[in-house]
Amino acid sequence: MKPQIIRLIPLAVFVLLLALFAAPLLRGVDPAKLESAMIGREIPDFILPAALPEGHHFDRDDLAGAPAIINFFASWCVPCQAEQPWLAKMAAEDGIAVYGINYKDKPAALAPWLEKHGNPFKAIGADEEGRVAIEWGVYGVPETFIIDRGGIIRLRHVGPVTENEYRSMFKPLITEVMK
């Protein structure tokens, strides 16, 4: 009786490991996309010059008292093009303020890019050195944050916002923070 059970142990361990590894794959979790340490924390202090010559500078005070989307992007970043329509949708239909932080970019390259792909941003700050990105725990572009009325970071998404992310993550949380 007993040895038979023992003989089943390797199989049980195998099935357990299989389930452990298969679960995230089936849920579509990309292990390279990291959970942000900033979730639930207050937004970091920052002041950024305007990314466009005619633009407004962008700092922490702009975010006081209202929920907002913060999008780290660059004109050299190809996936950033894909999410522009979704950011525009958030700004237009969901009525949330969308701000851009232009990561390691050149003003000369930014203006034509915005013309081509749309400009949903209320203000765009230029993070030429990428130092503000480090303050936010950003490790690449695009990354998108949702902050609530109290200036608390509620969500960080790594990679472009597509229809799937918009419906499953952004829309529900935007509705919640806009209440």
Added chain:
Amino acid sequence: MMMRIFCMLALCVFMPLAAHAVQPDEVLQDKVMEQRARAISKQLRCLVCQGEDIDESAAGLARDLRLLVRERLVAGDSDADVLNFIQTRYGDYVLMKPPVAPRTWVLWMTPLLVLGAGFVLVWRMLRRPARKGARS
């Protein structure tokens, strides 16, 4: 033939040097502080490449973090302060060696538990000697 051997040897000697990602303009004047910066950099993961530490990574973010580490050291931070500064922004994963804390006990204890279970198994098998040919 001699030339070939010489080239191979030269490659072996100089290849590891080429692997250094730290650029000359990043290096601090203060030798002791530079040593500390190198040691700290080896403990920080490059989140772009994820398998490398920032000391050996050529990624842009790794360079930014190397410069930041040096800047904090020059500003008078201790090694722990610098690591803490980056960990609070990037999380535990940025440390090449995860911290020992209640939330990581499972991580640290699992190998010990498995090893312990192995010992118990072996011990029990050794203790149950030669019941010759006895099956079930």
